[in-house]
Amino acid sequence: MSNATDTLETTQLSGKYLTVFLDQESYGIAVLKVREIIRLQKVTPVPQVPHYVKGVINLRGRVIPVIDLRLKFGLNAEVSERTCIVVVQVQMASGTNQMGLIVDNVEEVVTLSDSDIEPTPEFGTRLDTSCLLGLAKVKGVVKTLLDIDRVVGGDEMGQIQNMF
Template sequence: MDTAAPEKPALKTLDPHSTATASLDRYLSFSLGQEDYAIPLLAVREVIAVPEVTPIPFTPPYFLGIMNLRGQVISVLDLRQKFNIKPQASSETAVIICDLSPLSLGVVVDSINSVLAPNPADVAPKPEIQSSKSSDYVTGVVKKDDRLILLLDIARCLSSEDQAALNKTVQKKSA
């Protein structure tokens, strides 16, 4: 009898340039330090104030810990630390709760800016960055006024080791 645990499905990733996601043309824009980023609005469940977070030992510094959101245990990631960006001192710091089936993830950002619905002409493909890890999770660039907003795929921000650690943490705390 095989008692091995069933394999967890990979987190969903979204490609804003594929025909399957052509209708996903709205993004939640936010700031990390002086830079602007955006994620697909369909990946966002809600935005909340920064809650009390319980640290988890032996995790990377960008994993702040876990939080309880109405009975659901959610891991919290600080994108500023992940991207090596100095945090802004702001009362606008928020947590974006992202739905990344099969789990949810809280992402700490400096501020929420707006919901974007860019014209396709304003969306450029991701920049070609030689051997940069960041190019894996940058899916495009939106030109808005005099700013460039990087489009992110939150699921790709997590390495496979990060995803495995998240799954284990959530399973242990939910049990």
């Protein structure tokens, strides 16, 4: 990849990110994708969905699916008093839809510049990093920037969204 391409990709990534914690690791979600943050509430289970789809909630008259990001990333599901749902706007083949993401807690909103963001490194194996936008350095800590459309907007989730 050329430096011009790297610069173009990094420039498109600069901006504001909501940082959230999952299993003591920090992840960033583009603020423009975030609609709201709500406390954890009762989620109505839906049969025959992937294990990481906890079910649905009624959010002001709209039924939206809720995904546990810990389970989606292969982590153990844990709930604490700081666990919450981040409602995001996801671009799918069928259009734009809202989804809830269960996270351990919300940290802060950070503004990232070009110099703060590094491209996702090569891991030397066939590892799918398509759901990662890059890695950000914030106050000496590395935060993984998620492409939330790819994390939760796949074909499988499109089929689930169409159920509602």
